[in-house]
Amino acid sequence: MEWLEFGLRAAMQRDARSLLERLLNDPSLSMPNDHSMDGERCYRDRAKVIETLFGSVEIGRNYYHDTTEAEGRFPLDDALGLIEGYSPALARLMCRSGGQSPFEAASGDLLAYGGIKVEGRAIQRMVNSVAPDVRKTLEAETVQPGAPDVNVLYVSGDGTGIPMMKKEIEGVVGKQPDGSAKTREVKLGCVFTQSSVDEEGRPMRDPDSSSYVATIANAVEFGALLRKEAFRRNMASALKVVFLGDGAAWVWELARVNFPGAVHILDFFHAADHLGELCDALFGKDTQQSKSQCEIWRTCLKEDGIDEVIAMAQGALPRNGPRRKEAKKQIAYFQKNRDRMLYATFRAAGYFIGSGVVEAGCRTVVGQRLKQSGMFWSSGGAQNVLALRTSILSNRFDAYWNQRNDSLAEAA
Numbered sequence: 001m002e003w004l005e006f007g008l009r010a011a012m013q014r015d016a017r018s019l020l021e022r023l024l025n026d027p028s029l030s031m032p033n034d035h036s037m038d039g040e041r042c043y044r045d046r047a048k049v050i051e052t053l054f055g056s057v058e059i060g061r062n063y064y065h066d067t068t069e070a071e072g073r074f075p076l077d078d079a080l081g082l083i084e085g086y087s088p089a090l091a092r093l094m095c096r097s098g099g100q101s102p103f104e105a106a107s108g109d110l111l112a113y114g115g116i117k118v119e120g121r122a123i124q125r126m127v128n129s130v131a132p133d134v135r136k137t138l139e140a141e142t143v144q145p146g147a148p149d150v151n152v153l154y155v156s157g158d159g160t161g162i163p164m165m166k167k168e169i170e171g172v173v174g175k176q177p178d179g180s181a182k183t184r185e186v187k188l189g190c191v192f193t194q195s196s197v198d199e200e201g202r203p204m205r206d207p208d209s210s211s212y213v214a215t216i217a218n219a220v221e222f223g224a225l226l227r228k229e230a231f232r233r234n235m236a237s238a239l240k241v242v243f244l245g246d247g248a249a250w251v252w253e254l255a256r257v258n259f260p261g262a263v264h265i266l267d268f269f270h271a272a273d274h275l276g277e278l279c280d281a282l283f284g285k286d287t288q289q290s291k292s293q294c295e296i297w298r299t300c301l302k303e304d305g306i307d308e309v310i311a312m313a314q315g316a317l318p319r320n321g322p323r324r325k326e327a328k329k330q331i332a333y334f335q336k337n338r339d340r341m342l343y344a345t346f347r348a349a350g351y352f353i354g355s356g357v358v359e360a361g362c363r364t365v366v367g368q369r370l371k372q373s374g375m376f377w378s379s380g381g382a383q384n385v386l387a388l389r390t391s392i393l394s395n396r397f398d399a400y401w402n403q404r405n406d407s408l409a410e411a412a
Contacts, residue, residue, distance in 0.1 A: 009115055017054040024059045024076075031079040040064040046074070052087040053116060081408045084129055088408075091126055092401045094118060095134075098127040099388030099397070102372060124381075131384035134391055134400050139225070143234045152194040152203075152351065153238035155230050155259060156358035157222070157251050159185040162370045164377050184379075186366050186386065189213045189226035190358040191233045197350045210357060211394035212365050214386040216379055223254040230259070244355040246270040247337060266340035267355035272298055275309075278330035281323045282316045304344040310334050365393055 023029070036042045045060035061076035083091040093116070097106035104120035111117055161183030174181020192210040194203050213229045215222050235241055241262040245251040247270050255264055276294050283290040297309045313331050318324040334341070343353050369389055370382060377385075391397040 006115075013054045013115060017052070017057055020052060020054060021057045021059070024057065024080075031075050033073075033078075034062060034075040036064055037066075039068045040066050048074075048077075048085070050080075050082060050085055050087060051090055051118070053089050053093070053114070055117070079408075081405065084126065086126065088401070088405065090116070090118070091130065094123045094126045095130050095388055096392060096397060098123040099385060099392050100369070102369075102375075103127075127388060128381065128384050131387040134397075135383070135387035137400055137403065138387075138391055138396055139228065141232055143232055143236070147234045147237075150193050150234050150238040151196075152240045152242060153230065153233060153235050154192050154194065154242050154244060154352065154357070155189070155226065155235075155255075155262065156191075156244040156355050157187065157189045157226055157254060158246065158355065158358045158362055159187045159248070159250075160362040160366050160371075161185050162216075162366065162377055162382060163375055164379075164382075166376075168377070168379055184216050184382075186214055186216055186362075186370070186382070187219065187222040188358060188361050188366055189222065189229060190361050191226075191230050192357060193233070194350075194352070201347075201350060203350050203352045205352075205357070208395065210361075211396070212361055212390040214365060214390050216382055216386075219250040219254055223258045226254070227258040242351050244352065244358070246355060247274065247333060252340075263346070263349075263351065264340045265346055265351065265353055266337045267359075268302075268343055268353045270355075271301060271334075271337070271341055274330055274333050275301065278313055278327060278334070281327035281330060282313060282318070284323075301341060302343050302347075304342050306334060306338050306341045310338075361393075365389055 041064070043063040043065065046063045047058060047060055049056050049058050051057075059076065061074050063072055063074055065072040081088045086094065093110060093114070094106075097109050100106065101109060102120075103124045106123050107118055107120040162185075163182060164184050169181045169184060172181040172184070174183070176182060190210055190212050193206045195206050196204050198204055211229060211233060213222075213225050215225060217225075230241070241259060243255040243259045243262040243264050244267060245255060245264075246267050252264070255262065275297055276290075279290040279294040279297070280286065283293060297305075297312070300309055310331060313327065313334075317327055346353050366386070366389075369385060370377060388397070391400060
């Protein structure tokens with residue numbers, strides 16, 4: 001049965017290829033601007049091979065050369081929307097597969113799933129050709145007229161390192177023993193919405209409401225990008241905006257500058273990790289007393305007892321030594337983030353208190369595609385793949401291509 005199915009698929013592709021070639025070479029086919037303009041000379045039936053979903057198709061089209069401007073044009077190429085010799089439909093699939101999988105694996109997927117033969121290098125070139133326009137177009141979008149109001153809009157940001165080519169990290173300070181770096185940080189932002197809580201008052205994320213932005217630019221540029229995405233998601237109409245983050249200083253500076261009216265919540269699990277470090281410093285690493293006290297203070301933290309935790313920790317400070325220094329450092333962390341740790345208040349309001357969505361995004365959006373074994377990225381290459389990856393996982397990829405096709409139709 002399998003040989004029959006694959007055989008029929010190959011036969012249908014041959015027939016489709018033949019039909020498409022006849023259609024595109026039909027002498028009666030008309031298209032905009034297929035005539036000589038002032039100063040142009042026409043050269044008819046210039047041959048070109050284009051790659052389509054069904055394989056290679058040869059067409060003949062008119063070439064118009066402007067002798068005064070020393071430039072030319074192919075009206076048929078423009079009307080078809082060819083991208084470096086590939087049909088728009090094939091270019092779309094190449095970009096989608098290249099955004100989802102390593103380029104050679106994407107090549108294998110297209111062959112296995114659709115009988116489409118495209119080399120991995122060609123997919124890489126296509127990604128680098130199209131992705132900048134994907135990013136530019138999607139970043140320029142604003143909230144659609146008539147978009148529904150939002151109950152609670154969540155914004156979150158995080159960072160994760162990706163392996164870079166040597167030339168990209170020369171002179172960059174990193175975490176290697178010699179102070180050098182092997183990675184650069186991708187900053188990932190996530191926006192999602194919440195319309196309701198469950199029977200027990202726990203928040204429920206709206207299905208398919210997560211959208212992502214990502215960049216290897218600095219925190220200032222990332223903050224502006226994330227703010228723009230929040231406005232696109234109708235932040236202006238939201239009854240409440242909540243910013244979720246871990247304890248990184250750059251995250252909260254970004255939130256302060258770009259989301260000053262939001263409720264700022266420190267991820268509870270990061271707070272609990274710091275609570276464990278505090279207890280180890282106060283009572284000895286991995287001691288029973290440290291573990292017991294950590295559980296008590298963790299419960300206290302959930303009940304808006306941050307002030308009590310700080311006071312009890314200060315009263316238990318060692319007299320001197322490195323443990324005292326570490327304990328004071330952790331106490332300062334809790335003091336600095338006090339207003340972001342009112343977890344009972346946040347839960348009573350029906351808010352999420354964990355930043356798990358963006359942390360999962362670091363693994364799925366970035367890690368699964370850009371952190372595989374043997375990968376080393378250029379800045380441009382990484383940014384191009386991120387542009388496609390975020391568009392796909394934000395359910396905006398097809399909207400971009402539909403908009404592109406609409407623009408071609410309007411131009412015609």
